[in-house]
Amino acid sequence: MATMDIMDIIKEQKRKKFAFFLIGLLSVALCIGLVATYHKGKSTKVNKDSDYRHISYHGKSYKYNTSIISILLLGIDKTEKNPETENELGQSDAMGLLVFDRAKKQVKLISIPRDSITSIEKTDFDGESLGWEKDHINLAYAYGTDEKSGCMKAMRAVSKMMMDIPIARYGSMDLDSLKLLQDIVGTLQVKVPNDSLAKVNGMKKGDVVKITKENVETFVRTRDTDKDYSAQDRLARQQAYYEAFYAKIKVMLSDDFESTVAKLYGFVSRIVTNVSYQDIVTFGNMMLEYKYTSDQNYVLPGKNGKDSDYDAYYLDQSSLKDMIVKIYYE
Template identity: 35%
Template sequence: MKETAKEAARQRKIYMILIIILIIVLTVLGGGYYFMMQTKAASQKTSGKNSDDQSRTSQTSGSDTLEYKGGTYRYNDHLSNYLFLGIDTRNSVDTYQTQEDAGQADAIFVVSMDRATEEIKVLFIPRDSMTEIEVFNPSGKSLGESTDHINIQYAFGDGKQKSCELMKIAVSNLLDGLPIQGYCSMNMDGIPVITDFVGGVQITVPDNSLEDTYPEFKEGAVVNITGENAEKFVRYRDTDKTQSALVRQERQKTYLQALIQKAQEKAGEDAGFVADLYDSIKSYTVTNMGNDVFAKLLTASGNGITDTETVPGEGKQGKNFDEYQVDKDALSDLIISMFYEKIQ
């Protein structure tokens, strides 16, 4: 009986670490398939909506409730919200010191866990979302707030905790003050490390988005993905084309599916494999989330992800770069539906 209990505990630990790794991989890939599909869904939901003076939330003075479109709502205080970030830098995070080292957040999403129902929801935030961020000079002095791409907020930190804290504030502000209890970020060097650690993966190229630049990735070709070519396959995009970040999503889904399958096979063969895999990428991650948090995420993950959404808006060509113009009215609707409970 004791041996059975020990084995069950060992398996829980293995699966917990596997959940951590898969969440981080999804992060650094830029949200993958969920982002692509939810962007389409968000566009359909928000099309034809008009601005409404009542569409922004209004907190009732001295109360934990708010009035919204004729109803009264209370924040669901059973929720714990965690921010995940994929960063476009390299090398061990221990070497980072200044803004020059920090990089930008290539992928941004919030994982919301309901501790009462043990359900998980995910909210994706397009990296080019235009919002208020705090700007700092190179010596770290605040220059006030400016409307800019949310992903560059990370660049005004140190590439470690400060950058994550700045993103936590910017994301919370974008989401009408949503509480965020923790964060986890990972940089690009984690991709080849993970790929090589599982021994590489074999994929069938899903589309022709890479063929002109890399002929070996012709649509339908069966290719071995290793640490040497993994980043090329999952991250390359033609920056001269508007909204090109969305084009690579199908390749990322293909890679992630193959990686999960290979990792599961390896974990079945070697009980210590997943823990060793996690250890191999720790140098490229920054987090303030303890093992207890990931253990709770593990439990909740058994029920699957009950809802995946994207901050509603529209991608447009800006003066110099792509911009994602957030639909603030539709975003308020979404925040209410995901994080609040109607009480009357």
């Protein structure tokens, strides 16, 4: 089912802004008094166990693997060609973390269900923060004042959701960019992971199909909005597409590194990202050397449910922590 209208949410919050301000002011004053009283004569040393660099989990101590670089990938559900959405940020319909582990020489993809319920920072029409509240993770981007701030809000929300792990880079692309992305690799051979497109275009589970710029949007985006939790089926197709894309880019880099890097940078320069030309060169060299297979694909663990009348995905916090420790800690 569709996620709630972001503009309706913001309008409702703006009406509550003054009340929030008064309550917040009183709360801050009370907290300052309590904290000052409690800490009078106390040490204010930071507890390193609460820092993401060093954690204690299930009675064991772990340290963060500083060899890891995480890139947040966002697919935004808007197009500049649509006059109804050209002045809106849109929502991050597809979300994932691309993880380069320089110590293990591995690449991992962590898919983030768009309906995951977690804390996101909400703002009013003026961009002023209303604090953090539980809501769908794909709305975090929509509360930005522009595309860059939307990426930053999504990045902070994902980091907060995942035990405050650092996310160094981000990249967001809208629907207009899909064909440009496909142009880099031309035709892709992709194995269909499920039957979610069988009634749309005949693609069935197990089929190996050709993906071109004419059908790439259908493959990675189409879902049955009348069916509950259909975004989950689409997420599996997105992972299958990424596997094929990565494999093709790796071959292209091996055949002609400089030309492939130039193509990638040409695409990157047209989207919203903080990835530089030198980053692409660095990541390109990693791709040539690092291992990436389907068993390196992850999905945040949880279960489907409802938030009012909307699809929701409730994270299994215990399993999520297990996954984060496995990937990010040593």
